[in-house]
Amino acid sequence: MRRGTEEQPTNRFDSQSYTRIEEWMLPDEEENTKTQLIATHPKSIVNPVSSPDVPSNWSMNPYQGCEHGCPYCYARNSHEYWGYSAGVDFETKILYKANAAELLRKKLNSPSWKGEPIMLSGNTDCYQPIERKLMITRELLKVALEYRQPIGVITKNALVLRDLDLLTEMAKHNLIHVAISITSLDAALQRNLEPRASAPYKRLNTIKTLSSAGIPTLAMLAPMIPGLNSHELLPLMKAVSEAGALKSRYITVRLNGHLRDLFETWLDAHYPDKKSKVMNSIKHTHSGRVNAFRYGIRMSGTGREAETLRQAYAVGNKKYFKNKKMPAMSSEHFVKLNERQFDLFR
Ligand code: SF4
Secondary structure, eight states, X not given: OOSSOOOOOOOTTOSSOOOOOOGGGSSOHHHHTSOEEEEEOOSOOEXXXXXXXXXXXXXXXXXXXXXXXXXXXGGGGGGGGGTOOSSHHHHHEEEXXXXXXXXXXXXXXXXXXXXXXXXXXXXXXXXXXXXXXXXXHHHHHHHHHHHTOOEEEEESOGGGGGGHHHHHHHHHTTOEEEEEEXXXXXXXXXXXXXXXXXXXXXXXHHHHHHHHTTOOEEEEEEEEOTTTTGGGHHHHHHXXXXXXXXXXXEEEOOOOTTHHHHHHHHHHHHOGGGHHHHHHHHHHHTTTOSOOOOTTTTTTOOHHHHHHHHHHHHHHHHHHSTTOOOOOOOOXXXXXXXXXXXXXXX
């Protein structure tokens, strides 16, 4: 399977229900599953984050949709807002903000903006494969560096190393955190789970290279899926710590909206013998349901499975992160470009 999911659920916002006979099901499948790029020109790019369990008040997303194709991805449901399906569409119809750098500049110059850290991205991966060609994330980092604007990057792609020059410069002014998301050390599982993201060894090398360059790097061990990769929490913590990560966080999987069906189909295709155990374990983590919405517990879950993860994480922190600390990002050097230009002439 070339994509993370083979499903194409009907968009819940469609006014009529119908059976889709998609092009990608037809004989010329190779041609029809090609990624399509769709340029957008929105009015803003920096969005407030209202969720109290996300450690940032602002986020920006240069892309909608993600070619990495993880079947568990919570951003899949949001693809319906753009009129597409949460299934194969999410992985193949990639919307990009063509005017992203210009919008960021505008935001940073607005009188009310004080340089609070911005998460890049909050929704989809800002270093997904097409970024190699489009370089929108790179342009955003250039603007951020110019304004001394702090940025927290999160990605599953070693492509972030392309921008080592900018990230290194940002680190000198406490302007950058990079989170590398890694879910498994098992290459076969990772390939099935995140078909177009970087292999585990590449992500560990990425942590190593970033850390060696003085860039504060943390590891997002997310999601932990009970019965599938949750037994890897401690080995992952050890591996990322040895690679140089200063901190790790984990999140337990939750299957909101279409994710339940998409994930079940994915289990049928790859791990049919584990399907019922995994789905039951996920239910045990969220009070008998596979989805979870309540702030405070939706990321970690409740019950026996959740407690096992919590304890493993506590042990891992003591063992592998005892003397490590992420330095805080700083807005102290933030400056609006027009003010700086003014300074040059004073
Ligand atoms: S890399 Fe992140 S955004 Fe992309 S599909 Fe996977 S979980 Fe979703």
